[in-house]
Amino acid sequence: MPSTPHEVVIDMFSERPQLVAPLLSALGCELPEYEAVERRSERAAVVAPTEYYADAVLAFRRRRETVLAVVLEVQLRRDPDKLWSWPVYTASLRARMRCPVLLLIICPDASTASWAAQPLDFGYGNPPTTLTPLVLAPSAVPVVTDPRVAIELPELAVLSAVAHPRHPDHIEIWRAVAAGLRDLGADPALRYHDFILTMLPRAVRPAWEAFMSTGLRDYNFTSDFARRYIAEGEAKGEAQSVLTVLDARGIDVPDEVRDTITSCEDLELLQKWLRRALEVSRADELLD
Numbered sequence: 001m002p003s004t005p006h007e008v009v010i011d012m013f014s015e016r017p018q019l020v021a022p023l024l025s026a027l028g029c030e031l032p033e034y035e036a037v038e039r040r041s042e043r044a045a046v047v048a049p050t051e052y053y054a055d056a057v058l059a060f061r062r063r064r065e066t067v068l069a070v071v072l073e074v075q076l077r078r079d080p081d082k083l084w085s086w087p088v089y090t091a092s093l094r095a096r097m098r099c100p101v102l103l104l105i106i107c108p109d110a111s112t113a114s115w116a117a118q119p120l121d122f123g124y125g126n127p128p129t130t131l132t133p134l135v136l137a138p139s140a141v142p143v144v145t146d147p148r149v150a151i152e153l154p155e156l157a158v159l160s161a162v163a164h165p166r167h168p169d170h171i172e173i174w175r176a177v178a179a180g181l182r183d184l185g186a187d188p189a190l191r192y193h194d195f196i197l198t199m200l201p202r203a204v205r206p207a208w209e210a211f212m213s214t215g216l217r218d219y220n221f222t223s224d225f226a227r228r229y230i231a232e233g234e235a236k237g238e239a240q241s242v243l244t245v246l247d248a249r250g251i252d253v254p255d256e257v258r259d260t261i262t263s264c265e266d267l268e269l270l271q272k273w274l275r276r277a278l279e280v281s282r283a284d285e286l287l288d
Contacts, residue, residue, distance in 0.1 A: 006055075008195045009074045009106060012155040013056045014039055015188075019155050020058050020070055024104065026142050027134050032067040034060040040069070040097075054089040059097065066099045074106050078115050087120055087131050103133045108162070108199060113137035138163035145172040150180030158192045162199040174211050236262075238270035242286070245277040253283040260287060 013019055017037040024031060040057040060068040071089045075082065086103055094101045107113035113135045122129040141163035144150055150157035157180040161173050177196070181189040193212065200208055239262045246253055253261075264270055273286045280286055 005108070005195060005198055006074050006076055008191060010055045012158070013058060013072055016153065016155055017058045019153055020072065020104070022142060022153070022156060023106075023136055024070070024102070024134070026140050027136060029102070029134070032060060032062070034062050034067055036061045057093060066097050069093050069097045069099055069101045071101065071103045072106065073104070075112055075116050076108055077112055083118075083120055086133065087122070090131060103131065105133045105135045107135060107137055110137055110139070143167060143169070143173065144176050145169050147176050147179035150176035151183065154180030154184055154192070158196060161196050165200050165204045171211070174208065178212070238267060238274060239264060242270060242273045242277050245274065246283055249277075251280070251283055257283045257287065
């Protein structure tokens with residue numbers, strides 16, 4: 001079953017197919033003149049016992065003509081089977097759409113990217129036929145620090161934050177992400193926040209969390225995401241205060257009580273518990 005990060009990246013391109021254009025440009029591809037980028041069926045129809053499905057297929061359109069098709073695969077780790085199936089996707093799409101086809105592999109780490117970039121030797125032809133994927137390693141992802149770019153392509157800003165966690169301008173990258181999330185609905189914004197948190201190195205995650213808890217206040221946000229995230233940050237702070245007071249008083253907190261406190265998002269109730277934490281003799285008395 002595909003992992004959640006895998007699905008999030010696929011959803012990015014499914015919901016905003018034009019995201020593929022700046023990534024191909026970053027890899028040095030000279031794109032044909034086009035008017036739109038559209039999503040197409042991922043199914044590779046071949047006469048075989050097994051059906052093959054690419055993660056995404058994107059088509060560059062000019063008027064009624066498809067001028068370029070892209071097979072897009074998100075590869076989080078090495079998978080030897082893909083070295084056999086990737087040519088199937090490419091050949092099938094070329095036959096179906098009758099246009100040039102690119103195979104683009106997106107990898108979250110340099111090691112997987114190096115593995116995915118190896119030429120695929122078909123073992124025949126003179127010279128021998130090979131297929132060499134285009135591979136987007138983290139170092140090739142554009143660094144997005146301009147909020148205007150992030151607002152136009154929020155997903156590009158999200159990929160930039162994941163690819164460059166220790167960049168000297170990482171705070172500016174995060175500010176651009178925040179600007180890009182501002183006008184998204186709560187569901188995609190929270191999904192992208194959690195995706196970044198999951199993909200960042202463990203040592204960087206607290207800084208990202210702290211930025212999102214306080215940095216959002218630098219913007220005049222009106223989105224459901226901003227209000228919800230700030231409220232969640234305040235609730236987490238109050239919950240931690242309740243537990244700190246109980247700990248300072250030497251009161252043992254059973255797991256079920258701790259879970260109730262940390263999962264509570266009602267600020268008024270948490271503030272009530274904080275006041276009671278100064279008086280109770282047992283942790284469970286807070287909840288009475």
